[in-house]
Amino acid sequence: MDIDSPSPQRTALIYDFDGTLAHGNLQERSFIPDIGMERTEFWDEVKQQTREHDADEVLVYMHMMLRKAASLKKPITKEALRKHGEDAPLFPGLADGSWFDRINTFGQERNLCIEHYIVSSGISEMIDGCKIREKFKKIYASKFIYINEEASWPGVGINYTTKTQYLFRINKGIENNWDNISINSFKPENERPIPFDRMIFFGDGDTDIPTMKMLTYKGGNSIAVYDPSRGDNDLSKIHRLISDGRVEFVAPADYSENSQLDIITRGILGRIARSCGYRPNEKQHL
Template sequence: MTSDIGVVFDFDDTLAPDSTTFLLEEYDIDATTFWHEQFPARVQDGYDPTVAYLTLLLEQIGAEKPMGAVTPADLERCATALEKNLYPGVPDIFDALDAIVAEYDGVGIEYFVVSEGIESLISGSIISDHCSEIYASRLATDDSDVFSGIKRPISFTDKTRYLYEINKGISASAARENPYAVNEAIDDEDRQIPFEQMIYIGDGITDIPCFSLIQDRGGRVFGVDKPDTTSAKQQAILDLGSPQRAGNLNSPDYTADGQLGSLLRLAVESLCTDSTINRLEAL
């Protein structure tokens, strides 16, 4: 029987700088005005923060609007351009962790992204080649394939739902067919990736509920922080009153020489060792 390890990443300000800011700048939209004036005004008007930024973005899209008729194909092209901004050691970290796990019998590893960002910007990048599932905010399109509405917003609290789907082994396609499947009771021994075998990596601002869930159930969390840089989006969220909190904060350097990269390698090695010991003791 294979014992699965699940490594779950946020995307924005975790694997790469904020992707929505990148998109805005690609279309010559003033990101500072977007995040520091328009976004907080909409939140103060009662919008959920994720819905606030998505509706603001959609208001820029369409014929004779600042961004023009933006389609999923356009976002995929932007995703390819975004790859040049991936943090050091990404995507090599996936192969490095795979190599560690390959040294152990009966242990497997899967990678996931759970993000408030826009799905097409993430799934269109090289990151998707390594992930079992990508959970991110999804936009709807009109008959001309132009983005026109919100299909699925993922807020900072919604993220925990997808951790439970990962835990229970519910695929994204199965969840689309039955969004309530995640609420079904399941025995601990039937959970595909136990929480204690999950590692969650995210920024210390929008991932607090996920940090708490994973830590409370015996998993491991790593916070990402760039002490010399705070993205416009992060600063806007901090200005709205969000705390910045995590068990530890590390520079987003996933190389073998980077602290975060070293810690992830050690954490996966430790889970592999624990799993092997548990399996041998059960013989």
């Protein structure tokens, strides 16, 4: 008589969005041109305002989006932001959803239940408009408060340090931004839905460093991806991540089958599965 199969082990793949799943920043595709600004002009002004007001850069850029749109009498709505995200220039292997389906199947065959999450400083409503939105269990990203269907103020601003708290939200099964009681309450490790050692974080930039470092420290895995089309700019950043011991793995942002990133990810998942008791081609009997 065969022993009943154990429940699949929940495993989280967590992604930054801009520069990790898609080229560049979503705001730069159409929103910034629509308010009559150049990309560098917009971000230069954001940095200037951040220094001038001793403020958080994410909140400043969100406020600037509101201010510039209002000056042109182009109110920001959820639907307008979703449209800005519809044509997100995704990296290879993502647009048709094949990456997610392939990784999910790979995990399922090894008794892992793969869940995909986004933790991003980008705009949640823009990400909602992208082709692969349905592939994610939850998106944690910066978002606006809406009054009468119009964005009125930043509601959530996720910066490079606050990103780390969302690993704990995933770890504890808290699928919202507002519950600070649960996030700060003690919960035994064995009662947490997704342990840190069953997490993989994919990131590309400086804003991901604290998250990568914290997850690695907790026994999880971090993969730094880079855009080969950007040449030395991205590579020098990746070199720093490696030399500083922030990441274990590095690969081009190519999510196609048998790409370097695909092979690394499947290797990590195989290692996670083995730690959970999976043995290939092995049947257990009484």
